[in-house]
Amino acid sequence: MCPKRGYNRSMAKMLIKAVSLPLVFLIVSISVTHRLVHDDTALFSIKADLTDSQCATPCIMGIQPGITKAEDAVRILHRSDWVLFVENTPIRSDGDRSVIVWSWSGIQPSWISSYSAGALRVRDGMVSQIELETQLTFSDVWQMFDRPDRGVVWPRSAVASTPQFIHFAYYDDFNLWVRMETGCPMTPGQFWGARVRLILGGSPGVQLEPYDLPRWFLDQPECAE
Numbered sequence: 001m002c003p004k005r006g007y008n009r010s011m012a013k014m015l016i017k018a019v020s021l022p023l024v025f026l027i028v029s030i031s032v033t034h035r036l037v038h039d040d041t042a043l044f045s046i047k048a049d050l051t052d053s054q055c056a057t058p059c060i061m062g063i064q065p066g067i068t069k070a071e072d073a074v075r076i077l078h079r080s081d082w083v084l085f086v087e088n089t090p091i092r093s094d095g096d097r098s099v100i101v102w103s104w105s106g107i108q109p110s111w112i113s114s115y116s117a118g119a120l121r122v123r124d125g126m127v128s129q130i131e132l133e134t135q136l137t138f139s140d141v142w143q144m145f146d147r148p149d150r151g152v153v154w155p156r157s158a159v160a161s162t163p164q165f166i167h168f169a170y171y172d173d174f175n176l177w178v179r180m181e182t183g184c185p186m187t188p189g190q191f192w193g194a195r196v197r198l199i200l201g202g203s204p205g206v207q208l209e210p211y212d213l214p215r216w217f218l219d220q221p222e223c224a225e
Contacts, residue, residue, distance in 0.1 A: 043140060043143055043144050045109075046144065047144045047145075049109050049111070050200075051174075055067075057175045057200070057201070058175070058176050060118075060130055060132065060200065061076055061080050063076055063077075063120065063127055063130060064127070065127050065128055065129055065175070065200055066126065066128065068127045069125060069126055070100065070122040070125050070127060073100065073120055073122075073127050074086060077100070081107055082105055082107060082108035082109075083103070083104065083105060083108075084103045084104060084105040084106070085102060086100065086102045087100065087117075097121060097122060097123050097128075098121075098122045099119055099120065100119065100120040100122060101118070101119050101120075102117060102118050102119075103117050103118075104117075104118065110135065111135050111140075112132055112133075113133040113135055115133070118131065119131040121202060127201075128201060129199060129201045130201060131198070131200075132197065132198045132199075132200070133195075133197050134196055134197065134198055135195065136195065136196050136198075137194060137196065138167075138169075138178065138180055138191065138192055138193075138194050138196055139193065140196075141169075141196055142192075145171050145174065145176065148169035148170055148171055148178070149170060149171055149172040149173075149211060150169075150170045150172070150208035150210060150211055151167065151168055151169040151208060152167070152206060152207065152208050153166070153167045153186075153216045153220075154166060155184055155220075155222065164181045164182065164183060165181065165182050165183070165184050165186050165220075166179070166180075166181050167182065167194075168206050168208065170208055175200070175201050176198065176199070177198070177199035177202075177203075177204055178196050178197070178198060178199070179196065179197040179199060179204070180194040180195065180196045184220075186217060186220060188217075
């Protein structure tokens with residue numbers, strides 16, 4: 001028995017949609033990204049701040065996760081003109097974790113947010129992770145480091161009344177995490193323009209999968225209430 005013509009037509013539409021939507025998403029994303037990014041000179045300078053020639057992986061002020069001792073990191077922070085105040089946090093040496101927090105002076109690079117403290121996570125006397133709130137958008141990060149290797153997107157209830165998506169992206173070669181929040185449902189403009197937190201080293205304890213942004217957009221889960 002031959003399939004009904006209407007069935008064939010519906011299947012054709014589904015196939016066209018499956019092929020065309022990722023293409024449309026890519027075209028729109030490229031257009032939006034082009035409008036949002038900093039100029040190439042600024043991005044080169046930002047990447048230089050994060051990829052100091054003395055560091056094998058991204059670092060800040062010469063502090064490198066997995067390499068720099070906590071005591072040395074504190075001395076660097078106290079000497080830096082970028083730093084206004086370092087919180088006096090005891091550094092544990094018994095294997096438990098501790099956190100060193102500091103406020104910015106206002107003369108740090110403009111891509112680093114002055115409104116949120118920087119943080120070093122310490123384990124076994126070594127810096128294990130650095131967290132930086134930034135003025136960068138995800139578009140900027142993509143322009144600097146290209147497509148992430150792995151990531152995840154999931155909905156969560158916002159602190160306020162607006163549902164949100166939270167997005168983690170990870171660059172294997174740089175041991176660099178990117179965390180951001182965007183509105184729900186996600187749109188290309190919101191996504192590429194969202195401000196990011198950079199996490200250097202360590203692991204936020206998030207289960208990741210191969211990076212597949214078009215699929216995440218097309219198969220968005222329901223927004224959390």
